[in-house]
Amino acid sequence: MKSEEISRRLAELEQKVTLMFKSIDCTKVVGDVLMECPETILSKVTSSGLSGRGGAGFPTGIKWKGAAEAEGGMKYVICNADEGEPGTFKDRQILHVQPDKVISGMIICAHAIGAREGYIYLRGEYNFLLKKLISRCEYWNDYLKKKGFDFTLFVRSGSGAYVCGEETALIESMEGKRGEPRNKPPLPVTSGYKGCPTVINNVETLAYTVMIMSEGPEYFRSIGTKDSMGGKVFSISGDSPRKGVYELPLGMTLHEFVDIFGDGDTKAVQVGGSSGTCVPRKHFADTIIGFEGVPTGGSMIIFNSSRSMYHVLRNYLEFFQEESCGQCTPCRVGCQQLLKGLEAIKTGKRPHSYLDKLRSLAITMSVSSKCSLGQSLVNPFNSITGHFREEVCY
Amino acid sequence: MKTVSLRINDIPVTINEGATILDAAKKLGIRIPTLCHHDDLCVSGNCRVCVVEQKGAKVLRASCVVPAAEGMQIYTNNQKVREARRAILELLLSEHKSECTSCLKSGLCELQALAQEYLSDGNAYINIADQTPPDISSPAIIKDDSKCIRCLRCVRTCKELQGVSALWSINKGNRTKVATFMETPLHYVVCATCGQCVNRCPTGALTERTYIEDVWRAIDDPEKYVVVQTAPSVRVGLGETLGIEPGEVVTGKMVAALKRLGFDSVLDTDFTADLTIMEEGTELLTRLASVLKEKKEVPIPMVTSCSPGWIKFIEHEFPSLLRNLSTCKSPQQMFGAIVKTYYAQKKGIDPSKIISVSIMPCTAKKFEADRPEMKSSGFKDVDYVLTTRELGHMIRQAGINFERLDEEGYDSLMGESTGAAVIFGATGGVMEAALRTAYEIVTGREVPFKNLNVEPVRGMDGIKAASVKLEGVKTEWAFLEGVELKVAIVHGLINARKVMEQVEGGGSPYHFIEIMACPGGCIGGGGQPIPTNLEIRKKRTEAIYRADEALPTRKSHENPEIQELYKDFLGKPLGHRSHELLHTHYIKREIEFHAKGQTNKIR
Numbered sequence: 001m002k003s004e005e006i007s008r009r010l011a012e013l014e015q016k017v018t019l020m021f022k023s024i025d026c027t028k029v030v031g032d033v034l035m036e037c038p039e040t041i042l043s044k045v046t047s048s049g050l051s052g053r054g055g056a057g058f059p060t061g062i063k064w065k066g067a068a069e070a071e072g073g074m075k076y077v078i079c080n081a082d083e084g085e086p087g088t089f090k091d092r093q094i095l096h097v098q099p100d101k102v103i104s105g106m107i108i109c110a111h112a113i114g115a116r117e118g119y120i121y122l123r124g125e126y127n128f129l130l131k132k133l134i135s136r137c138e139y140w141n142d143y144l145k146k147k148g149f150d151f152t153l154f155v156r157s158g159s160g161a162y163v164c165g166e167e168t169a170l171i172e173s174m175e176g177k178r179g180e181p182r183n184k185p186p187l188p189v190t191s192g193y194k195g196c197p198t199v200i201n202n203v204e205t206l207a208y209t210v211m212i213m214s215e216g217p218e219y220f221r222s223i224g225t226k227d228s229m230g231g232k233v234f235s236i237s238g239d240s241p242r243k244g245v246y247e248l249p250l251g252m253t254l255h256e257f258v259d260i261f262g263d264g265d266t267k268a269v270q271v272g273g274s275s276g277t278c279v280p281r282k283h284f285a286d287t288i289i290g291f292e293g294v295p296t297g298g299s300m301i302i303f304n305s306s307r308s309m310y311h312v313l314r315n316y317l318e319f320f321q322e323e324s325c326g327q328c329t330p331c332r333v334g335c336q337q338l339l340k341g342l343e344a345i346k347t348g349k350r351p352h353s354y355l356d357k358l359r360s361l362a363i364t365m366s367v368s369s370k371c372s373l374g375q376s377l378v379n380p381f382n383s384i385t386g387h388f389r390e391e392v393c394y
Numbered sequence: 395m396k397t398v399s400l401r402i403n404d405i406p407v408t409i410n411e412g413a414t415i416l417d418a419a420k421k422l423g424i425r426i427p428t429l430c431h432h433d434d435l436c437v438s439g440n441c442r443v444c445v446v447e448q449k450g451a452k453v454l455r456a457s458c459v460v461p462a463a464e465g466m467q468i469y470t471n472n473q474k475v476r477e478a479r480r481a482i483l484e485l486l487l488s489e490h491k492s493e494c495t496s497c498l499k500s501g502l503c504e505l506q507a508l509a510q511e512y513l514s515d516g517n518a519y520i521n522i523a524d525q526t527p528p529d530i531s532s533p534a535i536i537k538d539d540s541k542c543i544r545c546l547r548c549v550r551t552c553k554e555l556q557g558v559s560a561l562w563s564i565n566k567g568n569r570t571k572v573a574t575f576m577e578t579p580l581h582y583v584v585c586a587t588c589g590q591c592v593n594r595c596p597t598g599a600l601t602e603r604t605y606i607e608d609v610w611r612a613i614d615d616p617e618k619y620v621v622v623q624t625a626p627s628v629r630v631g632l633g634e635t636l637g638i639e640p641g642e643v644v645t646g647k648m649v650a651a652l653k654r655l656g657f658d659s660v661l662d663t664d665f666t667a668d669l670t671i672m673e674e675g676t677e678l679l680t681r682l683a684s685v686l687k688e689k690k691e692v693p694i695p696m697v698t699s700c701s702p703g704w705i706k707f708i709e710h711e712f713p714s715l716l717r718n719l720s721t722c723k724s725p726q727q728m729f730g731a732i733v734k735t736y737y738a739q740k741k742g743i744d745p746s747k748i749i750s751v752s753i754m755p756c757t758a759k760k761f762e763a764d765r766p767e768m769k770s771s772g773f774k775d776v777d778y779v780l781t782t783r784e785l786g787h788m789i790r791q792a793g794i795n796f797e798r799l800d801e802e803g804y805d806s807l808m809g810e811s812t813g814a815a816v817i818f819g820a821t822g823g824v825m826e827a828a829l830r831t832a833y834e835i836v837t838g839r840e841v842p843f844k845n846l847n848v849e850p851v852r853g854m855d856g857i858k859a860a861s862v863k864l865e866g867v868k869t870e871w872a873f874l875e876g877v878e879l880k881v882a883i884v885h886g887l888i889n890a891r892k893v894m895e896q897v898e899g900g901g902s903p904y905h906f907i908e909i910m911a912c913p914g915g916c917i918g919g920g921g922q923p924i925p926t927n928l929e930i931r932k933k934r935t936e937a938i939y940r941a942d943e944a945l946p947t948r949k950s951h952e953n954p955e956i957q958e959l960y961k962d963f964l965g966k967p968l969g970h971r972s973h974e975l976l977h978t979h980y981i982k983r984e985i986e987f988h989a990k991g992q993t994n995k996i997r
Contacts, residue, residue, distance in 0.1 A: 161566060163566070178563065179566075183437070183438075183439040183456070183459040183460075185460070185461065320567075321567050321568045322566070322567040322568060322569075323566070323567055324566065324567040324568070324570075325566050325567070325570075326544065326563070326565065326566045326567050326568075326569070326570025327438075327440040327544070327546070327563075327570070328439075328440045328441070328442050329440070329441050329442050329443075329482050329485050329486055329543075329544075330442055330481075330482060330485065332544065332567065332568070332570055333485035333486065333488060333489050333519075333522070334485060335567065335568070336489075336522050336568045337485065337488060337519045337520065337522070340519075340520045340522065341519070341520060344520060350520075357518070360477075360481075361481060361485075361519075364477065364478050364481040364482070366453070367445075367452075367453045367454045367474070367478060368442045368445050368453070368454050368478045368481075368482060369442070369453075370439060370440065370442070370456070375453060
């Protein structure tokens, strides 16, 4: 494809969804929303079809409704800005460019569920954003005070553990404890921060709620597909001439995606970061980016033919063996065994058949780990070793 | 209470709301394997061995944490579950150094048992066991990270039962491990050496430091005269290490076995428990006289000093209250000091040839015996301390059929004891024994409780309070007339901390406080048989009180050998010789840790 053609297609795609980076008057939106009753907000969010943009895709309306209905004198809204998935950097961009939308989303949520405090849990490595966020929070705190709305915003800085992006580990971390996921149930919507009902949403999810309020849920629903409504902000990296952050509709095929973002020599795309699925070229045409196909928190890493999938996988496993919180057996030991085993196969210390044992270990990890970290490792491991067995073994 | 109904392996069961799937299975008599779960501790759900399948759920559920819910259909033993469990066990084996043949916990190791049950392959995965050598800094406890499976029972034990938190999990991912503050050797941190972690560690990662071989060598040495003393609670625990149900008193068989092992003389720590009462009771009355009669500034409440774990704890955590501690040595150390002086004299044995061994329910006693102050006889007062478990081990090694042994009695001189001494083994026992004697000294009458059983000081509550009104006292104790003697009984260091904070704040209403480091007192000690739980501890306690009632003499001051000891050797309680041999002092402990090449001290 010629570059003009690519630019035209990209422009077309971007035209379809222009929510996130569109400038709007957040003060006005928030002012209007605070006049509405919580039920109206909840029904708007629910009918928009918005689902969690961190990757898990839990319906936002249901989450908010759960917290709204939960009993508790104190309720909290937490913005999960602990963006740690390798290959993901869209929240950083959103917070950088649209902090007011994120904060407004928190205020909308607070009004909907009856929360009196909100926290932005900012990834430790993003501390360059700290000053800006604190000053924006101060601005909004003043604004809310004048409005007579009892909600205060705070910023908390993470300390660098990947697992703290997992919502219950994030809560533990906020409470000053080791960042380890909790046993579920109870879910945070009934018992979260300090044991109180808590909504934890991704940066992008919160920002989208503002757009839903300003543009209407019907508009949001009209973008994307039946199963994956709305737009999505993608972080595109790897062997791409167009690396960066893009807002695109959900539901396109990987084929369409690679045509625009690939370098013409794309071998595979890692959808959803290191804990996502690796899709090889032969499946590009029939793979939809969205909850009906490969879900993603926004990370798209493109590999061309010069990349060794063995090294890609080993790199992921090295990351996970360090970033597992270490409390549950399948994840703590499993991650190490997948890495050690992979290396042993490559160096001939274990037979190729050992790979099958590791693949079944990955499945065991997916059903027996405590949280989604250990549960999702099967995605990269079994997709890469399944599609690129030769590269991994020889 | 609301209930929920569910089906486990297609069998219907109804259980109270809030119960876990594991509880529901237990109710049906279905055993789901567990490792990180322990009856005494909060749930953690981290080993994942207890996973079960819930129909309709994408992932397996950890049965120890997931509440049973209405309509659930649970499968505890289908192929998916069994495969996951075996894989998890094999993963645990891969991070565990399997030294089963030489491991002190072999046979008690829960990982070993489960791995066997599931016929797990120890070499299924690449071994990644920690390579750091064991921490042997403590004379009581050895911590071997190469055997640790990160179930965190030790961490929870130390935090929840003891409030000490000497152990904590550090790092994350592949570097996750259980460690002390700054990975300082165990001996130098605030570790009470109580050994509760050892009791609950499912593997050999935490064990007592064993002196079995040293004791065998001493026994085999014809030059040495080896005496052994047995603590009160050992007689109600030992049976469990030899296949007998909890709650049986095995005193006679234990004595017989010790004689068969080759000890030259089998004596009883209970003897010095009675002695402790004489000294400590007198000390209490003396302190009360100073405060009430002479209006002097003497630290009250007086706190017991029998539990060496408690002593190390207070030395670290409440150094300002060391003066509240009774200066009495523990019965073990009184015994050691008397055996190498009075006993040696009486028997005409060169004390330098005596090897003094004690059988204790305790790991901290190993630490205590090693304290530099404990040499008042001119020698190391107690040479080797063995736990109840180690004695069980020696009896097995010697090929003794314990159950078939005929009961035998203790050897004479320092073998005689009373019911008051036996109950030292249970929480409240020291207090009860002290009250039986002190009340009688002051009033000339028996303690006013039916059958001498001072019920208010008994039981498993962490902190118990009681009071006894002193009326109709003898003339020399006139200052005590009408005084309501207030006492507290505390077990578990987490409770000790609460009570001592009250003392520190000046708001403690008590005259006398008994503190035992371990839950349930010595019957729940860190050297006692594995497993332990509340039910087992209650059975051991009941056995202790049965042993008390079975004895003809139940008051320490009526022990004829004690009377003889005072007459022939010590003079009177708190006398000069007592002071030299039976009393001690305490030290303020600093924590040393090493960081960036420097040695730092806290406090």
